Amino acid sequence: MPIYEYSCSACDHAFEYLARTFSDRPEKCPACGAKKLNKRLSTFAPAVAAPKQCGGCANAPVCPSARTGGCGCGCTAS
Numbered sequence: 001m002p003i004y005e006y007s008c009s010a011c012d013h014a015f016e017y018l019a020r021t022f023s024d025r026p027e028k029c030p031a032c033g034a035k036k037l038n039k040r041l042s043t044f045a046p047a048v049a050a051p052k053q054c055g056g057c058a059n060a061p062v063c064p065s066a067r068t069g070g071c072g073c074g075c076t077a078s
């Protein structure tokens, strides 16, 4: 049985899912319950995770809140 990796579109929670059948897939995110999940290609997972991007402010690449995970945006950079 293959184990697939999924990530949640809503909270970015990543988890593994053991598929019992070929079309079996997780119903929802185990962390927040959202049903929008992205299948991840685990074999191509980068050794170093790319820093989280802040999509909500002009300081995207340097947003301190993006680096600590999640952006509200509580960015304090000017």
Ligand SMILES: [Zn+2]
Binding pocket: 008, 009, 010, 011, 012, 013, 029, 030, 031, 032, 033, 034
């Ligand atoms: Zn989630």
